[in-house]
């Protein structure tokens with residue numbers, strides 16, 4: 001349960017982020033949701049409010065440290081506390097190491113890696129004050145194996161493991177846990193729109209459970225890491241991949 005906890009979710013407008021926000025709300029949490037796209041974010045907000053919980057929503061680019069600081073300050077004013085933060089926002093600019101431009105490489109790292117750092121920097125002072133907090137980062141199985149044509153994405157997700165473990169070491173003495181979930185292929189609008197069926201099938205062929213995940217199947221383990229039951233779990237990297245590339 002996450003009864004009366006306050007959880008911040010980035011990239012909450014669709015896909016896994018929306019599922020995390022909704023699952024946490026169903027478990028009793030109030031949500032501070034941010035995304036780049038106001039239209040999809042608004043739908044998430046309506047769904048959360050329909051479930052009976054409070055939801056504060058803001059258009060915020062996680063790559064912008066000032067915007068993240070402002071959003072967290074607003075959430076603090078509205079809710080008075082922040083128990084959990086989920087670094088979920090992400091996007092991709094595919095490219096091999098030979099072809100990807102430095103600009104694209106930096107843009108992907110700017111959202112996945114620097115974005116997570118921006119959120120950790122913004123929420124940790126409040127969590128330290130409270131004497132408790134939970135941070136969950138979304139990595140990927142590409143972070144441990146690399147992925148052909150995914151130079152920036154794989155590098156960003158691998159670097160998130162180092163950031164997670166470092167933050168876990170530094171914030172642990174303040175009773176703040178920091179963990180990372182590595183999803184496998186998950187049925188989200190982005191995957192359904194941009195990943196060719198033949199590549200999806202290649203991944204599924206390498207997945208013992210023989211199918212892709214539904215977003216709620218990633219949200220469940222994230223909510224466990226946000227909960228009191230996970231009080232002694234920190235610095236952990238958890239594959240939620242149906243066994244793909246275990």
Ligand SMILES: NC(=O)c1ccc[n+]([C@@H]2O[C@H](COP(=O)([O-])OP(=O)(O)OC[C@H]3O[C@@H](n4cnc5c(N)ncnc54)[C@H](O)[C@@H]3O)[C@@H](O)[C@H]2O)c1
Nearest residue numbers: 011013015016035036061062089090140183185186188190
């Ligand atoms: N879907 C998968 O198969 C899969 C697999 C492994 C890991 N992941 C990771 O899970 C997370 C969510 O994936 P998804 O498939 O739901 O993605 P998605 O593209 O469907 O949704 C991502 C959301 O993040 C938002 N976003 C993008 N850039 C942002 C920014 N700078 N600031 C704020 N919001 C921003 C987008 O607007 C979108 O609403 C990502 O970190 C992704 O890398 C996904």
